Amino acid sequence: MKNLYALLLGVFFGVVLVKSEVCSWFRIQRMFRFEEAHMYLVICAAVAVGALSVLLLRRLRPRTAQGEPIEIRKKVFTKGTVLGGLLFGMGWAVTGACPGPIYAQLGSGAYQAVATFAGAFAGAYLYAWLRPRLPH
Amino acid sequence: MDNLLSQPWPWYVAGPLIGLMVPALLLLTGQMFGLSSSFRHLNALCSPRTQIEYLKEDDWRREAWNLFLVGGILVGSFLATRFLGAGVPLLPQESGTGPGLLSLFAGGVLVGFGTRYADGCTSGHSITGLATLNWPSLVATCSFFAGGLAVVWPAFWLSR
Numbered sequence: 001m002k003n004l005y006a007l008l009l010g011v012f013f014g015v016v017l018v019k020s021e022v023c024s025w026f027r028i029q030r031m032f033r034f035e036e037a038h039m040y041l042v043i044c045a046a047v048a049v050g051a052l053s054v055l056l057l058r059r060l061r062p063r064t065a066q067g068e069p070i071e072i073r074k075k076v077f078t079k080g081t082v083l084g085g086l087l088f089g090m091g092w093a094v095t096g097a098c099p100g101p102i103y104a105q106l107g108s109g110a111y112q113a114v115a116t117f118a119g120a121f122a123g124a125y126l127y128a129w130l131r132p133r134l135p136h
Numbered sequence: 137m138d139n140l141l142s143q144p145w146p147w148y149v150a151g152p153l154i155g156l157m158v159p160a161l162l163l164l165t166g167q168m169f170g171l172s173s174s175f176r177h178l179n180a181l182c183s184p185r186t187q188i189e190y191l192k193e194d195d196w197r198r199e200a201w202n203l204f205l206v207g208g209i210l211v212g213s214f215l216a217t218r219f220l221g222a223g224v225p226l227l228p229q230e231s232g233t234g235p236g237l238l239s240l241f242a243g244g245v246l247v248g249f250g251t252r253y254a255d256g257c258t259s260g261h262s263i264t265g266l267a268t269l270n271w272p273s274l275v276a277t278c279s280f281f282a283g284g285l286a287v288v289w290p291a292f293w294l295s296r
Contacts (some may be wrong), residue, residue: 006201006205009157009164009205011208014211015212016150016153023226024224025228029288033292040148041153042147043258045155054267055158056239057163063251064166065164066165067294078255081148083279088251088253088254088280089250089281089285090286091247092247093246093284094243095243096267097247099175099253100257103206104213106216107210108289112227112236114152116247119243119245121175121247122241125179125248127252128176131190132189134262
């Protein structure tokens with residue numbers, strides 16, 4: 001059931017990514033060149049709605065569909081937060097896709113995104129392999 | 137209605153809908169919204185006999201919801217393109233050439249490596265992390281933008 005919910009939310013998210021053109025290389029370029037506010041406004045509106053919802057969840061403490069209490073986990077700071085973040089940003093600018101949009105580009109039939117997906121798969125594997133030798 | 141749906145959605149529609157992914161996923165599955173971990177799970181799924189600790193430790197069967205989520209994105213983006221009139225090109229024409237595909241692959245390596253090293257991407261850090269007021273996610277988000285600017289601006293100047 002949990003997986004079915006995740007699948008349905010994925011379908012919803014895929015529609016939004018395509019219809020808002022957040023997964024468009026052109027939109028990402030115009031964002032980084034400060035030519036267009038679209039991406040910034042989308043992200044800010046998403047964070048605002050997300051933050052408000054999280055505030056409500058913390059107040060009302062509802063249970064999940066599985067009947068468990070909601071646990072909001074925090075990510076910790078490491079050197080990777082900055083170093084990995086910089087590398088990802090560079091890749092985002094080159095490919096016009098962060099991880100979600102890679103799948104959205106594939107689904108919408110942009111066949112070139114297969115190269116991006118293969119790269120990301122290889123890159124994640126490279127990280128897994130080099131992890132013991134990287135500063136954290 | 138038909139016309140509204142076939143137009144690109146404005147930020148004040150798309151942004152809130154993206155933000156709602158955070159509570160929706162928490163309520164329906166108890167999980168934190170994030171997509172870059174899908175690559176770790178796919179790596180682990182494809183290498184069951186690996187000796188690499190990061191992949192050995194990954195219980196992708198327990199995290200299967202994440203793979204269903206990205207599977208859903210494939211379906212949703214297909215449906216939106218097919219039935220909601222979103223026929224605009226998402227990538228430039230040149231990206232289909234040999235050098236273009238090579239640069240997408242190289243950029244993809246940076247995306248896969250960088251998001252795992254940073255433990256999150258735009259969804260995990262910039263949406264979920266910022267929405268939960270988690271300061272490392274703000275550092276991550278600033279780093280994403282710094283990295284992007286460092287690529288786009290030199291390329292922009294060189295092309296002029």
